[in-house]
Structures are given as structure tokens and as C-alpha cells.
Amino acid sequence: GTVSAEEAERTFIAIKPDGVQRGLIADIIARFERKGYKLVAVKILVPTKEFAGKHYAEHEGRPFFEGLTDFLSSGPVLAMVWEGQGVVTYGRKMIGATKPLESAPGTIRGDFGIQVGRNIIHGSDSPDSAKKEIGLWFTPEDLVSYGLDIHKWVY
Numbered sequence: 001g002t003v004s005a006e007e008a009e010r011t012f013i014a015i016k017p018d019g020v021q022r023g024l025i026a027d028i029i030a031r032f033e034r035k036g037y038k039l040v041a042v043k044i045l046v047p048t049k050e051f052a053g054k055h056y057a058e059h060e061g062r063p064f065f066e067g068l069t070d071f072l073s074s075g076p077v078l079a080m081v082w083e084g085q086g087v088v089t090y091g092r093k094m095i096g097a098t099k100p101l102e103s104a105p106g107t108i109r110g111d112f113g114i115q116v117g118r119n120i121i122h123g124s125d126s127p128d129s130a131k132k133e134i135g136l137w138f139t140p141e142d143l144v145s146y147g148l149d150i151h152k153w154v155y
């Protein structure tokens, strides 16, 4: 019932412009919510291309970088922070492999996507990336706390 450091683990999840345009917001949020994870920050925005480049800084210089940052800045993105035990790794499992045709059925990309350039959702790939990405997209004051009493129903 008590909140350990692991239960307070956080990840950055973003529904990309294709996922938002296709009306997948509610389905995706429902999956994380039903799993037992808590939504602690959320906003919708159209990122600038420059900001998209900051988000994907690790890919700068690679041949797909231009197309990737054009895509992320092409429409509304739903940016979120989700909290809970194992949320970084398990969140990536729920999202599925990078290429939707290689993602298992039952994963978000497996259920909804076909092409890697339209793969619907982003999730931090490590606790380190999560920290960086949460810091890029949100300020500390954006993150809410649910209090202790809710945790006993999941942990």
C-alpha cells in the first residue's frame, strides 16, 4: 500500500499527430489507466519543428531526421506523464515495436499502425530518457500528486 520509489517511476508518453488525428486519444489513455498507471501531467500542443528536433536530438544527422521532425510538428500532439511501477519498460511493451508491422497484436502500434513513419505514439526508452523528456515537455509544477490512499488498490 505504501508508495516506494519504484511506484513513483515516471515516463513520458506522447500521442503523435497521426494518433490524435485518427481519434485514438481515449483508447490509448484507457489502456494506461486500466493497467493501473496514473496520469500525472497532460497537455495538447502543436510542437514547432525546432522543438521536435530537441525531442529527437539523439537522431540528429540521421537520414530520417528531417521527415521525423516534420511529422512530429505536423499537428496536435498529446503529451503526457504516466506514473507507476515499471512504467518505462512496461509502457514500451504496451506501445509495441518501433515498426508497426513488427509490433505484436494487442500493442498500440500493433493494433493501430502500419508504417514506421506513422507509428502513433512515443514512449521514453529508459528512465534517463524519461527524465530528460519530462523536463523538456513539462515543468515540475505541471505534475500532480494523487496522494497515498489510491495506491492500495493496485499495489
Ligand code: ABT
Residues within 6 Å of the ligand: 059, 064, 068, 071, 097, 098, 116, 117, 118, 119, 121, 122, 123, 124, 125
Ligand atoms: P519513438 O517512440 O518515436 O522514439 O520510437 P522508438 O523509440 O520506438 O524508435 P526510435 B529508434 O527512437 O525511432 C524514433 C523515430 O524515428 C523513426 N525511425 C527510426 C525511422 O524512421 N527510421 C529509422 O531507421 C529509425 C531508427 C521511427 C520513430 N518514429 N516515428 N515516428
Ligand code: MG
Residues within 6 Å of the ligand: 123, 125
Ligand atoms: Mg525512441
